[in-house]
Amino acid sequence: MQLFNSIIDYLFRSAAEAGPHDILKLYNPKGNIINISPRLEPNTPTSCYKLEVVAADCSSVELAVSLGFDLSSMEKRLQGLEKKILTDAGETPAVVYEMKRQVESFREKLESVEHLSWLGLFKDLSEGTQKPSPFYHKTTLRKTREECEHVREKFLQMSTLEVSEEVRQYLKTPTFDNWQWEDAEIMVLLQVMYSDLDFIATFNIEPEVLQQFLYEVYKRYNNIPFHNFKHCFCVTQMMYGLIWLTDLKSKIDSIDLLIMLTSAVCHDLDHTGYNNAYQINARTELALRYNDISPLENHHCAVAFEILEKNENNIFRNLTSEQYKRIREGIIKCILATDMTRHNEILNRFKSILPVFDFGNKDHRDVLMMITIKVSDISNEARPMDVAEPWLDCLLQEFYNQSDMEKLEGLPVTPFMDREKVTKPSSQTGFIGFVLLPLFIELANLFPCLEQHIIDPVKKALAYYTEMEKALEKEKLNRAQADKTAPAKTKDTPQQNQQNTADSLSEAMVAPKPATF
Numbered sequence: 098m099q100l101f102n103s104i105i106d107y108l109f110r111s112a113a114e115a116g117p118h119d120i121l122k123l124y125n126p127k128g129n130i131i132n133i134s135p136r137l138e139p140n141t142p143t144s145c146y147k148l149e150v151v152a153a154d155c156s157s158v159e160l161a162v163s164l165g166f167d168l169s170s171m172e173k174r175l176q177g178l179e180k181k182i183l184t185d186a187g188e189t190p191a192v193v194y195e196m197k198r199q200v201e202s203f204r205e206k207l208e209s210v211e212h213l214s215w216l217g218l219f220k221d222l223s224e225g226t227q228k229p230s231p232f233y234h235k236t237t238l239r240k241t242r243e244e245c246e247h248v249r250e251k252f253l254q255m256s257t258l259e260v261s262e263e264v265r266q267y268l269k270t271p272t273f274d275n276w277q278w279e280d281a282e283i284m285v286l287l288q289v290m291y292s293d294l295d296f297i298a299t300f301n302i303e304p305e306v307l308q309q310f311l312y313e314v315y316k317r318y319n320n321i322p323f324h325n326f327k328h329c330f331c332v333t334q335m336m337y338g339l340i341w342l343t344d345l346k347s348k349i350d351s352i353d354l355l356i357m358l359t360s361a362v363c364h365d366l367d368h369t370g371y372n373n374a375y376q377i378n379a380r381t382e383l384a385l386r387y388n389d390i391s392p393l394e395n396h397h398c399a400v401a402f403e404i405l406e407k408n409e410n411n412i413f414r415n416l417t418s419e420q421y422k423r424i425r426e427g428i429i430k431c432i433l434a435t436d437m438t439r440h441n442e443i444l445n446r447f448k449s450i451l452p453v454f455d456f457g458n459k460d461h462r463d464v465l466m467m468i469t470i471k472v473s474d475i476s477n478e479a480r481p482m483d484v485a486e487p488w489l490d491c492l493l494q495e496f497y498n499q500s501d502m503e504k505l506e507g508l509p510v511t512p513f514m515d516r517e518k519v520t521k522p523s524s525q526t527g528f529i530g531f532v533l534l535p536l537f538i539e540l541a542n543l544f545p546c547l548e549q550h551i552i553d554p555v556k557k558a559l560a561y562y563t564e565m566e567k568a569l570e571k572e573k574l575n576r577a578q579a580d581k582t583a584p585a586k587t588k589d590t591p592q593q594n595q596q597n598t599a600d601s602l603s604e605a606m607v608a609p610k611p612a613t614f
């Protein structure tokens with residue numbers, strides 16, 4: 098029976114992707130908690146059990162240490178006391194019931210997600226604001242007023258300075274290194290883009306209005322690892338680079354270019370660090386508002402137009418209503434196109450028109466604009482390795498945060514975000530090979546000059562991560578073999594393990610073989 102119970106426990110843990118110390122709660126169709134046991138009635142599609150994972154073990158040693166007492170042993174003592182009183186007095190006194198209620202309520206508090214952060218079981222919150230806690234969507238997500246004011250002041254001071262010709266040219270290339278620039282400087286660089294594409298003169302955009310618009314945009318990007326203001330800048334800067342590299346100015350009109358650049362600026366406004374799958378599964382306010390249809394992208398777009406609604410931020414305020422209508426329609430199309438679930442649909446549309454592509458055809462231009470924002474959005478790997486790799490770290494940090502939260506909340510865990518399944522190389526080889534390159538190659542089919550700028554570096558990145566993946570696999574095999582052949586051998590220390598992996602990696606990196614596509 099003991100063995101049976103363990104197997105059942107194991108099965109439920111595996112199904113829920115719960116860790117060995119997580120608490121599993123099983124509810125019957127009426128919503129009552131029931132025991133997980135071999136005697137459970139089979140469920141049916143109309144009478145489902147609900148399985149909930151709570152990632153805290155109230156009987157764990159760590160918890161007892163952090164609380165200063167052991168909740169489980171307290172419960173046992175209470176049970177013993179209750180038994181004794183019952184035998185002595187014949188009935189359980191009210192005070193015991195009250196104590197039991199208090200212990201139960203405390204246990205419930207401990208098990209709820211909101212309270213795990215202060216226990217420090219999952220994250221050291223003293224790490225500082227650079228690394229947000231996994232609970233950042235509930236706490237530190239928004240920028241503070243002081244932070245915004247400080248950046249605004251700096252930006253306004255800097256915006257009167259002349260940006261050198263050297264920087265202006267560098268800004269037009271995909272090799273641009275965003276990590277060298279702080280947020281106020283980034284705002285100046287965005288201003289330069291509007292200016293050097295002649296938008297200020299063509300659309301009569303007052304400098305103060307552009308500054309106010311950029312400031313509002315800055316404010317509405319959150320302090321999260323990846324989808325932050327620096328990501329907004331990188332996507333916009335890649336879009337800007339593509340416009341120059343392909344000489345789009347000579348092929349399409351300024352309004353389309355203005356749509357493309359502004360869409361990139363606004364495309365992830367107020368991202369909370371949790372993707373659409375999470376929004377939908379967690380039934381967030383956004384998913385409810387947008388009926389599960391691209392909730393994030395709809396929100397980014399709505400926030401953009403909310404900003405533009407205010408006259409003092411409205412960079413399009415001197416345009417005719419016809420022009421405004423066209424811009425609004427274009428921005429909505431572009432931002433909605435960044436939902437990756439539409440990737441194949443948009444790519445296939447582009448592929449079908451490529452053989453007859455006509456810059457004079459509005460439908461063709463619309464698809465091209467969607468493709469360029471998509472390329473810009475996922476273009477980190479087209480940048481030099483020392484610029485791209487930190488972005489991957491940021492992305493994985495955000496992914497892991499989401500999957501941790503999904504586990505805590507008992508939601509389906511997004512597989513490509515699971516820290517137990519995804520590594521840096523495994524994340525990139527699949528993404529580059531199946532998503533990024535096929536998309537980039539099609540854009541380069543229309544503009545062959547892009548080959549050296551965006552395809553070559555991406556191929557290098559793929560080769561790099563393919564080798565890294567092989568090295569990690571090799572290291573894993575070596576370790577498994579060593580464990581098998583020398584079971585009595587003392588285990589490597591974490592430092593030794595790290596050294597072994599580093600040795601395998603450097604061995605593999607010396608002569609990377611080009612990957613095949």
Ligand SMILES: Nc1nc2c(ncn2[C@@H]2O[C@H](COP(=O)(O)O)[C@@H](O)[C@H]2O)c(=O)[nH]1
Nearest residue numbers: 365435437474475476477478492524525528
């Ligand atoms: N594994 C990787 N996934 C990536 C990378 N760059 C982007 N992405 C994924 O695409 C979406 C882009 O859309 P966004 O509008 O949300 O920015 C992003 O969320 C990731 O899921 C990458 O280098 N590797």
Ligand SMILES: [Zn+2]
Nearest residue numbers: 332364365474
């Ligand atoms: Zn993005």
